[in-house]
Amino acid sequence: MRKELIVICMSFFSFCLFGQEELHSRKKKAIADYKEASERVMVGQNAEAITLLLSAIKRDESFDEAILLLMSLYLDNYDKTQALNLYNNSIDELESKFQSKVNFDIAKFYWSAGDYDNAQKYFERIGSEHEGIKKEDYELLKESIVIGKDSMSQEAEIEFESLTSKMNEFDMQYFPSIDASGLLVFTARDKRWGGHEQIMMTRARAEGWGEPIQISESINSNQNEGTASISADGKTLVFTGCNRQNGIGSCDLFVSYKIGGIWSEAKLLPTTINTRHWESQPSLTSNGNTLYFVSTRPGKGGQDLYTSTRIDGEWTPAIPLDELNTPKDDASPFIYPDDVTLFFASNGRPGLGRFDLYRVEKGATGWTAPMNLGAPINNEQDQIGYCIGLDGWAYFSTSMTDGRIKMKRFRVPENFVPEIRLTTRVVYLKDSITKNAIDGLVTISNENVDEQLTQVAIGRFEDLSNGVKVKYYASATGYYNKVVESSSDTLTIELRPLEVDSVLAGPIYFSSNEWQIQEKYIKALDKLVSSLKEYPELVITIEGYTDVIGSTEDNLELSKKRVEEVHSYLIKNGVPEENMKKAFFGESKSANVARVTIDEDSDRKVLIRLKGIKN
DSSP states (O other): OOOEEEEOOOSSSOOEEEEEEOOSOOOHHHHHHHHHHHHHHHTTOHHHHHHHHHHHHHHOTTOHHHHHHHHHHHHHTTOHHHHHHHHHHHGGGSOHHHHHHHHHHHHHHHHHTTOHHHHHHHHTTOOSOOTTSOHHHHHHHHHHHHHHHHHHHTOOOOOEEEOOGGGGOSSEEEEEEEOTTOEEEEEEEOGGGTTOEEEEEEEEETTEEOOOEEOOTTTOOSSEEEEEEEOTTSOEEEEEEESOTTOSSSEEEEEEEEETTEEOOOEEOOTTTOOSSOEEEEEEOTTSOEEEEEEOSSSSSSSEEEEEEEETTEEOOOEEOTTTOOSSOEEEEEEOTTSSEEEEEESSSSOSSSSEEEEEEEETTEEOOOEEOOTTTSOSSOOOOOEEOTTSEEEEEEEOTTSOEEEEEEEOOGGGSOOOOOEEEEEEEEETTTOOBOOOEEEEEETTEEEEOEEEETTEEEEEEOSOOEEEEEEOTTBOOEEEEEOOSEEEEEEOBOOGGGGSOOOEEOOTTOOSOOGGGHHHHHHHHHHHHHOTTOOEEEEEOOOSSSOHHHHHHHHHHHHHHHHHHHHHTTOOGGGEEEEEOTTSSOOSEEEEEEOTTSOOSOSSOOSSOOO
């Protein structure tokens, strides 16, 4: 009898025969039914496959492969009655390794239903010969059953609360994300949009939640806008866009920034993040500068967690969180606003159900060991798409029996998240003499990370603060830099105006009736070159003078030669022609000198901050 290679993978109960192996039946019609059933399963015709398998088993009651495939179909359809009837009628007919596989599948079925006692009963029936079960799957189910039983006996007291009907008015609403001000962003799918996804928002007020509205025309389109994350400071939104014209893969990550209260046009994140594979489920740190997300690019498992950081406006190449990723699927990251505590879902770790939630913390040497959140937060269902607000409420979505998906919330146990106080940090930047607000740049340094504060108005900068002392680096065009260390949430930094003439070279003196530059003045001219390159807004005037010796005409010509000599030196060393003017005074001012001054039309406010000049 020729050997057959048959591999059948179901959506949940993975059924795979033992590779190339002779089928355990000698009845041709039973084998024919089995082969046709296998082909029907491949194309999703499970009902037809069940009929054929029943026929095969009727022809041969000990047909191992047919019994095993039929069991998988019953379990995949959650038809427990038929599965147990088949088990009771056929278990003794199976070879030992097939008995082990059937017991494993039924144990997994009961575990997936949250019936951990029955799961353990059938798991204990698995024999020593179980070559059809992967070792890692065997150990994972074994540990998961133990965790399920232990967790149910230590279940925390948590009350789940449905959100208002107006927040669940769509066919489906899921993957909520909330900022520090209480703005809740979520994805909705509804027939009124042709079944497409749109990003909605609503805000918590004293009188209750507001009516959800579409977040922005700059973000939503006539395509699918999937899972989204808003930073705690409310200024950055990253979302999933699928099938967009400028996309790289089927689903990519896009970003929008809130500027002056308006969301900017959504832009595709660069190839340091997006690939031709599926990228989705973003989560942003409090300031929007670090992104966690999920990708199906080749990695440790099917879905893996990745992270990327924005430095000087550019996103770094995404790196996998291989301390957390498993050979199966890891998904749905949520970074708490302390920017240290990360929650994520995984079906590759011991847990109560298919996707459980886990908690880790980021330390100096890496991530802590993942902690299963236990019951009742985790259960036999998929736990995906959670976020936690600063008020201690966790928001999530759950599937209903009618096929809809609704959002709910619950109070998070105190030991799950750190107590943090986030307020708005405000920094005012002023001229130390006039006390007027000035345009500039304020950067903070906290734990070796530099973050630029957002300027919301001239001289006013805002960001989130947790009360930790940080260093502020302030600069503005035309002013000396300043460094201030403070833990205050409101701070005024005064900058001293730059003394422009201090960056210029001193007078260049010449011997009587000479115009060649002496060696001792080269250093001063080089300083002038550096200043003009550092401050390209400066326009200078080179003035030439002589003494009164000689005729007026000769002295005027001599002053021109002195100016041209200085001008040529500066040109040769890279100073643009348009940054210089010339003036010849001859003997009108009695001195053998060339002098550089700032042109009256020049903007004295230097665009680039001073370097190497201390207050």
